[in-house]
Amino acid sequence: MKTMLLSAVLLAGAAAASAAIQTKTVDYQQGGAALQGELVWDDAVSGPRPGVLVVHQWLGITDYEKHRATMLAQLGYVAFCADIYGRDARPKNVGEAGAAAGKYKADRALLRGRVNAGLAQLKQSELADPKRLAAIGYCFGGTAVLELARSGAELNGVVSFHGGLDSPAPADGRNIKCPVLVCHGADDPFEKPEDLAAFESEMREAKVDWRLIKYGGAVHSFTQPDPGFVNPGARYNEKADKRSWADLKLFFAEIFP
Amino acid sequence: MKTMLLSAVLLAGAAAASAAIQTKTVDYQQGGAALQGELVWDDAVSGPRPGVLVVHQWLGITDYEKHRATMLAQLGYVAFCADIYGRDARPKNVGEAGAAAGKYKADRALLRGRVNAGLAQLKQSELADPKRLAAIGYCFGGTAVLELARSGAELNGVVSFHGGLDSPAPADGRNIKCPVLVCHGADDPFEKPEDLAAFESEMREAKVDWRLIKYGGAVHSFTQPDPGFVNPGARYNEKADKRSWADLKLFFAEIFP
Numbered sequence: 001m002k003t004m005l006l007s008a009v010l011l012a013g014a015a016a017a018s019a020a021i022q023t024k025t026v027d028y029q030q031g032g033a034a035l036q037g038e039l040v041w042d043d044a045v046s047g048p049r050p051g052v053l054v055v056h057q058w059l060g061i062t063d064y065e066k067h068r069a070t071m072l073a074q075l076g077y078v079a080f081c082a083d084i085y086g087r088d089a090r091p092k093n094v095g096e097a098g099a100a101a102g103k104y105k106a107d108r109a110l111l112r113g114r115v116n117a118g119l120a121q122l123k124q125s126e127l128a129d130p131k132r133l134a135a136i137g138y139c140f141g142g143t144a145v146l147e148l149a150r151s152g153a154e155l156n157g158v159v160s161f162h163g164g165l166d167s168p169a170p171a172d173g174r175n176i177k178c179p180v181l182v183c184h185g186a187d188d189p190f191e192k193p194e195d196l197a198a199f200e201s202e203m204r205e206a207k208v209d210w211r212l213i214k215y216g217g218a219v220h221s222f223t224q225p226d227p228g229f230v231n232p233g234a235r236y237n238e239k240a241d242k243r244s245w246a247d248l249k250l251f252f253a254e255i256f257p
Numbered sequence: 258m259k260t261m262l263l264s265a266v267l268l269a270g271a272a273a274a275s276a277a278i279q280t281k282t283v284d285y286q287q288g289g290a291a292l293q294g295e296l297v298w299d300d301a302v303s304g305p306r307p308g309v310l311v312v313h314q315w316l317g318i319t320d321y322e323k324h325r326a327t328m329l330a331q332l333g334y335v336a337f338c339a340d341i342y343g344r345d346a347r348p349k350n351v352g353e354a355g356a357a358a359g360k361y362k363a364d365r366a367l368l369r370g371r372v373n374a375g376l377a378q379l380k381q382s383e384l385a386d387p388k389r390l391a392a393i394g395y396c397f398g399g400t401a402v403l404e405l406a407r408s409g410a411e412l413n414g415v416v417s418f419h420g421g422l423d424s425p426a427p428a429d430g431r432n433i434k435c436p437v438l439v440c441h442g443a444d445d446p447f448e449k450p451e452d453l454a455a456f457e458s459e460m461r462e463a464k465v466d467w468r469l470i471k472y473g474g475a476v477h478s479f480t481q482p483d484p485g486f487v488n489p490g491a492r493y494n495e496k497a498d499k500r501s502w503a504d505l506k507l508f509f510a511e512i513f514p
Contacts, residue, residue, distance in 0.1 A: 186457060186469070200443060203473050210474075211500065212443070216460050216467035243468065243511070250503055 020044040021073050023066070026080070027087070030117035031110070036087035037061070037118060040069035041078040041127050050156070050256045051128030052079045053119050053148075055141030057221075058101035059228050060090045064138070075249070078127040082118025084111065084144060094229045101140045108168060112151040115144045119153060132156055132256055134178075136248065137163055139221060142182075149176045157181065157255040159248055161223050162188060165199035173206030180210040181251045183244040185218030189233040213247055215240035277301040278330050280323070283337070284344070287374035288367070293344035294318070294375060297326035298335040298384050307413070307513045308385030309336045310376050310405075312398030314478075315358040316485050317347045321395070332506070335384040339375025341368065341401060351486045358397045365425060369408040372401045376410060389413055389513055391435075393505065394420055396478060399439075406433045414438065414512040416505055418480050419445060422456035430463030437467040438508045440501040442475030446490040470504055472497035 024039045038061065041049075052072050056065045061081050069079035084104060091097035104111040115135070123130045134157045137145035142163010149158045150167065152175035159181045167173070180203065184191065203210040218240035221227035227234045281296045295318065298306075309329050313322045318338050326336035341361060348354035361368040372392070380387045391414045394402035399420010406415045407424065409432035416438045424430070437460065441448065460467040475497035478484035484491045 180473075186467075187461065200471075204444065208473060209496070210443075212471045212473075214457070214469045214471075216437075216465060216469075239466070246507055246511075247504075250507055254500070254503075 021070055023069075026121055028117060028121050030114050033086045033114075034088065035083040035114070035117065037083045037121060038066055038069065038081040039078065039122075039125060039127070040066065040073045040081070042073045042076065045076050048127065048129035050077050050132040050134065050252070051122045051125065051130075052077045052252075053115075053122050053133070053135040053145070054079050054081045055084065055115060055118070055135065055137035055144040055148075056081065057139035057141055057224070057228075058091070058097040059094075060085050060097070060100065064224060064226075065141075068136075068138075071245075075252075077252075078122070078125060080118060080122035080125070080128075082115060082121070082144075084114045084118075084140075097228070105140070105143060105164065108147055111144055112147050115148045116151060116153060119148065119155075134158065134252065134255060136161070138223060139163060146180070149178060149180060151175060152177065157251060159183065159251060161244060162191075162218075162220050164195070165191060166195040167198070167202055170198065170202040170205070173202040173208055176206060176208045178209070179251070179255060180208055181247065182210070182212040183247060184212055184214050185220060185222045185237070185240065186214040186216045187218060188220045188222075190220045213244070215243060278327055280326075283378055285374060285378050287371050290343045290371075291345065292340040292371070292374065294340045294378060295323055295326065295338040296335065296379075296382060296384070297323065297330045297338070299330045299333065302333050305384060305386040307334050307389035307391065307509070308379045308382065308387075309334045309509075310372075310379050310390070310392040310402070311336050311338045312341065312372060312375070312392065312394035312401040312405075313338065314396035314398055314481070314485075315348070315354040316351075317342050317354070317357065321481060321483075322398075325393075325395075328502075332509075334509075335379070335382060337375060337379035337382070337385075339372060339378070339401075341371045341375075341398075354485070362397070362400060362421065365404055368401055369404050372405045373408060373410060376405065376412075391415065391509065391512060393418070395480060396420060403437070406435060406437060408432060409434065414508060416440065416508060418501060419448075419475075419477050421452070422448060423452040424455070424459055427455065427459040427462070430459040430465055433463060433465045435466070436508070436512060437465055438504065439467070439469040440504060441469055441471050442477060442479045442494070442497065443471040443473045444475060445477045445479075447477045470501070472500060 072079040135145040136159040142160030150172040218237040221234040222237040222240040329336040392402040393416040399417030407429040475494040478491040479494040
């Protein structure tokens with residue numbers, strides 16, 4: 001009887017926890033630009049918890065990032081979807097997305113400023129433990145979190161999913177203070193072998209604590225059921241999506257013991 | 258009181274389980290050669306369980322392989338340390354080890370015969386579920402388990418740790434029926450970039466379900482505290498060792514649901 005009661009309490013607790021995901025829109029600024037991110041957490045978790053910055057792909061913040069943030073909140077983290085482009089600069093199509101991503105990829109100082117501004121928002125939330133922070137990013141956002149690490153940000157780890165790995169300033173690898181995990185589609189046609197090789201050299205020379213996983217059969221955007229455009233080089237891959245998420249959880253278990 | 262009793266029973270169970278690792282020396286033959294392997298299991302586990310073939314590095318079966326087999330038994334698997342070289346052909350030094358490994362690397366048909374003979378031994382054990390089998394190998398043994406897969410063996414998965422990835426017959430990749438995980442030291446000087454590239458091409462062309470993890474800072478033999486010789490290109494790396502074992506566990510959780 002006692003056991004049954006206990007089970008009932010546990011079940012009720014689990015139901016309450018999964019129903020308790022909260023989101024809050026956060027307005028903030030960087031270099032005069034108005035930015036708007038989204039904080040996501042589970043209010044069944046009490047006290048400061050590890051915080052995870054989520055950086056968007058080339059289309060800017062979409063439901064995709066909010067979904068990933070929700071998945072992170074369900075794991076007990078507080079997640080903040082950073083806004084790189086600005087509240088009033090959300091791309092409406094892939095043409096605008098390409099232009100926006102291109103602008104920030106060409107101006108790494110600006111990109112670093114924007115992603116650091118997102119990290120600062122996460123860090124100042126009373127829900128986040130400021131000593132336990134990570135950043136993850138998808139495609140363009142993968143590049144952004146690597147630039148965050150290259151800027152010398154204090155983090156416990158960064159994860160790039162099908163992100164651009166190239167760097168115009170490879171010597172900045174020496175500023176990286178945290179473990180780096182790169183989840184890469186082995187057949188990604190948008191990431192040239194020479195960019196991969198240059199990334200590895202950057203990590204090696206800078207003695208970064210890094211690892212890179214190549215998922216066979218996966219191309220660009222392998223975690224995104226709707227990459228926003230039709231191209232055989234950018235396609236969802238369920239196996240690689242699930243495996244890379246399991247790899248993220250293993251990485252987080254290591255950096256947030 | 259009931260809770261305390263239950264805890265006591267659970268603790269006693271856990272202690273019994275960890276003290277219950279059993280080993281059995283198994284003599285078998287292949288092509289007229291006398292082979293001698295080692296079966297390792299936990300007799301606290303009842304009934305058939307997934308079986309894991311463990312293939313040795315260039316020195317032949319040593320305490321290292323038995324230790325890995327014990328770790329697998331502690332996870333609930335039954336492990337069999339296969340003997341590739343033969344009971345009376347165990348290398349006594351690195352010179353003999355190099356000659357032995359070289360012989361089998363030059364004769365892949367013989368290597369396949371030997372590693373398949375080991376798999377057959379594991380499969381016929383009443384402790385192993387013949388429908389749930391995997392093979393793992395270290396250095397030379399990594400090559401051996403890839404050759405096992407290339408021979409068309411029925412397996413749920415193979416894992417190579419710092420193994421040689423080259424193949425004299427890349428078309429045989431098409432015989433691979435199971436997921437492949439390669440755990441590779443990103444700074445391994447014994448595995449040439451062209452061999453890595455050829456391996457990836459083999460997997461890609463054959464549409465194998467594969468993934469490869471590069472561990473930054475790790476060289477050859479990164480899982481072996483004593484690689485048997487002194488060379489800056491072959492050195493233990495505790496981080497990469499622990500991470501690759503965690504990656505193995507994740508892979509096994511996927512292939513043995």
